[in-house]
Amino acid sequence: MPRLRQAYTPHPVVDQSAAHLRGYIEGNDAISGRPFMQEVLEGLTSPLEDADITGLSFERTTPRFVEPDTEENLQRLFEENRWTDMLPIVLPTEERVAAMLRGTSHPPDKIVGRLRPTVFREAWEFDVEKVAVNAVMAGARPEYLPVILALASSGVTARSSSTTSFATIPVINGPIRNELGMNTGIGVMGPYNHANATIGRAYGLLSQNLQGGSVPNETYMGSQGNWYAYTALIPEAEERSPWQPLHVQQGYKPTDSIANLFFGGWYTHAGYGPRATWKEKMRHALAAVEQYSPPLFVMDPIVARGFVELGFDTKEKLIAWLADNALLTAREYWDNQSIQLLRPKAVAGIEPYASRLKAAPDDVIKIYEPSEIHIVVAGGETQGAWKMISGALRGTASIDAWR
Amino acid sequence: MTQRITVHDPRGYAPKVVGKRLAPRLSALDGKTIYLVDCLFDNTDVFIEQLRQWFAEHLPAVNTRIARPEKTWSDDEKMRAAIAADGDAAILAVGL
Numbered sequence: 001m002p003r004l005r006q007a008y009t010p011h012p013v014v015d016q017s018a019a020h021l022r023g024y025i026e027g028n029d030a031i032s033g034r035p036f037m038q039e040v041l042e043g044l045t046s047p048l049e050d051a052d053i054t055g056l057s058f059e060r061t062t063p064r065f066v067e068p069d070t071e072e073n074l075q076r077l078f079e080e081n082r083w084t085d086m087l088p089i090v091l092p093t094e095e096r097v098a099a100m101l102r103g104t105s106h107p108p109d110k111i112v113g114r115l116r117p118t119v120f121r122e123a124w125e126f127d128v129e130k131v132a133v134n135a136v137m138a139g140a141r142p143e144y145l146p147v148i149l150a151l152a153s154s155g156v157t158a159r160s161s162s163t164t165s166f167a168t169i170p171v172i173n174g175p176i177r178n179e180l181g182m183n184t185g186i187g188v189m190g191p192y193n194h195a196n197a198t199i200g201r202a203y204g205l206l207s208q209n210l211q212g213g214s215v216p217n218e219t220y221m222g223s224q225g226n227w228y229a230y231t232a233l234i235p236e237a238e239e240r241s242p243w244q245p246l247h248v249q250q251g252y253k254p255t256d257s258i259a260n261l262f263f264g265g266w267y268t269h270a271g272y273g274p275r276a277t278w279k280e281k282m283r284h285a286l287a288a289v290e291q292y293s294p295p296l297f298v299m300d301p302i303v304a305r306g307f308v309e310l311g312f313d314t315k316e317k318l319i320a321w322l323a324d325n326a327l328l329t330a331r332e333y334w335d336n337q338s339i340q341l342l343r344p345k346a347v348a349g350i351e352p353y354a355s356r357l358k359a360a361p362d363d364v365i366k367i368y369e370p371s372e373i374h375i376v377v378a379g380g381e382t383q384g385a386w387k388m389i390s391g392a393l394r395g396t397a398s399i400d401a402w403r
Numbered sequence: 404m405t406q407r408i409t410v411h412d413p414r415g416y417a418p419k420v421v422g423k424r425l426a427p428r429l430s431a432l433d434g435k436t437i438y439l440v441d442c443l444f445d446n447t448d449v450f451i452e453q454l455r456q457w458f459a460e461h462l463p464a465v466n467t468r469i470a471r472p473e474k475t476w477s478d479d480e481k482m483r484a485a486i487a488a489d490g491d492a493a494i495l496a497v498g499l
Contacts, residue, residue, distance in 0.1 A: 002422055014445045021450045025457050037457065044437070044492050045429050055422025062414045070405040083413050092411040115415070119476050120497065126415035133411040210415035340445040341475045348473055 002052045005043030007036055011221070012163070014337055078137075082215050085204060085230060089137040100132040103145030104402055108132070113153040115211035117161035117219050126152065126210040134209055138202035144180060144195055147172065147259060149402035151203045156261040156394045158207040158229065159214035164338065165222030167229040167265030169296070169391055170203060171376050173247035174257030176399050177235040184237035186380025189298070189387075200231030228265035234378050240301040241377035242308045243315045250396065257399035262374070262391030264293045269388040274306045279325070285388055286326035286367075292338035294372035295322075296391030300379030303386045315375045323370040331361035426492075433464040435491035440482075442496040443475040451496060 008031045009024040029039045066077065074091055078084050090096065101108055108129035116123040131152045135145055151158075151170055158168040177184065183193035191197055208214035238245040238254075247258040269285045289295060299307075312318040333339060333356060346353035356365050374393060379385060429435055437458070441451045451469055458467045470486060470493075472479035486493050 002425060004425070009450075013447055013450050016446060016449075018449050018453055021446075022453045022457070024450070025453055037461075040494060041432070044432060044494075048425055048428055052425040055424050057420060057422045059419050060417040062416050063412050065409055066412050068407040068409045070407055072405070074408070074410055078413075091408070092413065093408055094411070097411050122418050124415040124417055129411070130413070130415055133413045136411075137413060205413070209413040212415065212417060337445045341443065344443050344471070344474045 002049075002054075002056055005039075005046075007039035007043060008032075009036065012223075014163075082213065083205075083209055084137070085201065085208075087230075089205070090139050092133040092136040096136045097129065097132050100136050100140070100142050100145055101129065103132075103142030104128060104149060106149070106402065112149055113155055115152070115155065115157045115207060117157060117159060117211055117214060121161070121219070122212070124210060124212045126206075130210055131206055134206035135202045138198050138205050139194075140198040140202045141194070144199050144202070146257075146399050146402040147176060147180070147199050148202045148206065150259045150397040150399040151199075151261070152206050152210065153402070154259065154261050154395045154397040156263060157211055158204045159211065159220065160263070161214070161220050161222070163221045163223050164266060165224050165226045166263055166293075167226040167232060168203070168207075168394070169228060169232040169234060169262045169265055169389065170200065171246055171260040171262060171296075172233065172235040172258070172399075173238065173245050173252070173260065174399065175255060176257035177238075182235040184235045184240070184378050186382060188237075188378045188380065189232075189234060196233050196235065197231050200233035203233075204229055204231065226265050232265065234298060234376055236376050237301055237378045240381070242301075242304050242313070243375070243377065246374065246376055247396070249315060252396075259397045259399055260393060261395045261397070262296050262389075263394040264296065264390030264392055266290060266293050266390035267388075268390070271386055271388075272384050273303060273386070274310060282322065283325050283327065286322065287328055289388065290338065290390065291326075291328065291333060291336055291367045292341070293390035294368050294392055295374075295388045296393075297322075297373070297375045297386060297388050298379070299375060299377050299386045300381060300384060301377055302379070302381050302384040304375075304377045306384060316370075319370050319373045319375060322373050323366060323368050326366060326368045326373075327364050328367050329361065330356060330359035330363050330365050333365060333367055429492055432462060432492075434466075436466040436468060436489060438468050438470045438486045438490045438493040440486070440493055440495045441469060441471045443471060447496055454494070 008029050010030045029036045106128050110128045112131055114123040114125050131149055135148045160166040180195040182195045213219040236245050252258050267289050271281055307318055342353050346357035359365050439451050439454055441447050455467050458465050470482055472482050
């Protein structure tokens, strides 16, 4: 079989000194155990084999069923194959999957989309039936399937392989929230609603299984992992919000049912209010987060109404204030690890990064564009609470298209 | 006796593998120009510089040049063309 010549350093490269990295170069390959530079030099000079010259093409198949076995053994098989989130799953029997498929009008063999754990990897494809299989495993009900299909169709994985341990948080808008009895109130982000819990879980399971895996040290490299990855889903409390819902802000009709995919879940900051010192609190919070991942604010309706009383009668007005007050010195901004990924854009003259790079080290710069900041209203009004969660909007998907 | 049941396989479909011919290898490195391509992840510039220094110290007859794509995580066709035009080989740093 042809083999691309590769050599592997240990992790991590980030935050390591030049001397430490030199040690990687003079040490052994992390996979083969042979000297790293020997692997590099042989990769450049060792003669090719016949297979390297001719290449090799082949198909890979995934069976529709696994070998029949007892329930106990199948639960173990799914766990050992890392097809689960390490919690017990509902086994996807033919009958259960057939029942799940009645939740959509689309045929089982219709291609839904493609997913992959990171941009460097191949994207795997999947059909409606494969999504339904994962929906069964998560404990979802057939009527949830259009939402789960929409999430699967988005092209945004909930199982990124990034060393930063991202999760993906769906925000659901439109009539589907009430049709499925989703919770937008007390405990909206907790384990208190069947649709919220199982749809979020299904999105995680389908992501890992339909993209070709999420296996530590192979297809998952998140250093600390992420609890949002077990299940995360926020239906917006549109009826109790003083502002436009998120999907209407983006040009959809109020009657459209939409899934919004926020890639992040990296940090979570919380607060009350707006109290007398809310401006200081927000400035501190915005300056404290990892600035590579912009904030998704989740505000209890009490907080939203409080901001309306302060004159922020639209989300856009408050977002403009937040963008104007998300400030750092250029030195702090450009010292951030992940911001290094933006440096090539700045060097290439792409705004706003170019202006941020031109700033003197002690100049104070704005770190977010208004378009990067989002606000969602959700909560049970037992507390004037808000959360600021890492979340970049990576895509939206129509739920109605999968009914 | 415990009942045996049939369940679906939950995995998606992997794409077809399309083989490509590998580029010819060099018989020797002396006098050759090797590009060291930085992937632009945090601190990879430090790693690539250490790699350049390793060649300078251990294989001084090898010419090394550091190359960087225009943006992180993108295929820079101009950079590839430049390497193909006057390079003999390239070592590509890949992150994640």
